[in-house]
Amino acid sequence: MAAVESSTISALEAAAAEAEETRSRNARRRWLKSLRGNRPAILSGIVLLTIVLLAVFAPWVAPHDPRFIDPSIRLQSPTSEHRFGTDDFGRDVLSRVIYGTRASLPIGIGVTILAAVIGSALGLISGYYNRLDSPIMRVMDGLMSFPSILLAIAIVAARGQSSQNVFVALTVVYVPIVARLVRGTTLVLRRQQYVESARSVGLRDHVILFRYIFMNSLSPLIVQCTFVIAFAIISEASLSFLGAGVPPETPSWGNMMRDGQKFIQSAWWMAMCPGIALFVTVLSLNLLGDGLRDALDPRARER
Numbered sequence: 001m002a003a004v005e006s007s008t009i010s011a012l013e014a015a016a017a018e019a020e021e022t023r024s025r026n027a028r029r030r031w032l033k034s035l036r037g038n039r040p041a042i043l044s045g046i047v048l049l050t051i052v053l054l055a056v057f058a059p060w061v062a063p064h065d066p067r068f069i070d071p072s073i074r075l076q077s078p079t080s081e082h083r084f085g086t087d088d089f090g091r092d093v094l095s096r097v098i099y100g101t102r103a104s105l106p107i108g109i110g111v112t113i114l115a116a117v118i119g120s121a122l123g124l125i126s127g128y129y130n131r132l133d134s135p136i137m138r139v140m141d142g143l144m145s146f147p148s149i150l151l152a153i154a155i156v157a158a159r160g161q162s163s164q165n166v167f168v169a170l171t172v173v174y175v176p177i178v179a180r181l182v183r184g185t186t187l188v189l190r191r192q193q194y195v196e197s198a199r200s201v202g203l204r205d206h207v208i209l210f211r212y213i214f215m216n217s218l219s220p221l222i223v224q225c226t227f228v229i230a231f232a233i234i235s236e237a238s239l240s241f242l243g244a245g246v247p248p249e250t251p252s253w254g255n256m257m258r259d260g261q262k263f264i265q266s267a268w269w270m271a272m273c274p275g276i277a278l279f280v281t282v283l284s285l286n287l288l289g290d291g292l293r294d295a296l297d298p299r300a301r302e303r
Contacts, residue, residue: 041291119178
């Protein structure tokens with residue numbers, strides 16, 4: 001009798017697992033179909049992939065050495081040899097724009113990954129444990145009460161000007177945004193029946209938090225991360241433009257726009273070209289984030 005009951009339970013578990021796998025597979029298909037139907041998101045993804053490839057293969061793609069100085073061709077307008085012109089030191093602007101992706105993208109992506117990890121952990125703990133909610137959220141509220149750019153400048157000024165300190169400063173700025181998002185989803189999900197069932201069968205809290213709450217919070221988190229990357233890239237460029245970002249000798253879009261503002265009337269390409277690169281990157285990230293949000297939102301799919 002016990003053997004029959006055991007085989008019956010095993011069969012039910014297998015059927016439930018198969019049904020869950022089928023549901024997940026169908027959900028992935030609907031998500032991919034919805035995303036493929038969003039042409040702006042697909043185009044934005046292609047543009048972003050191109051920018052990433054430019055950053056990876058910059059030494060082979062850039063037509064000139066971005067640090068090579070040739071005073072004889074300083075402030076030269078765009079030509080067939082220097083398609084984006086040259087700056088006030090005679091350096092090729094196109095090569096510097098391409099190498100600028102190596103300064104902006106790693107910081108934006110790295111800040112987003114670290115902020116997502118730390119913010120998710122804080123949000124899960126805060127939303128799941130009531131006794132820890134108030135202390136954690138008050139610290140997050142305190143960080144969010146400062147204007148983001150001023151907080152980043154203060155951290156960089158205290159630690160010194162370097163790419164690593166810009167990375168740390170922007171991570172501190174964007175952790176509260178992720179933490180509040182994950183906390184909100186945790187507060188909703190922890191009251192769901194499947195979470196209550198997991199508690200009733202004796203699953204440990206860390207298993208429930210990761211398997212049942214965090215995994216169901218991935219959709220809004222992924223969408224938020226696309227916007228955080230865009231914000232981080234803008235913030236890095238802003239810090240560099242103000243002289244508090246990456247070192248001046250490092251080719252970055254913010255440094256190039258700062259140097260070009262002095263020659264905006266006589267050599268507009270110095271500031272315009274990196275500005276356009278920054279604009280296209282951020283716009284593509286925002287359009288991709290909108291596409292992911294529409295694809296991952298069941299209500300949007302129904303509309």
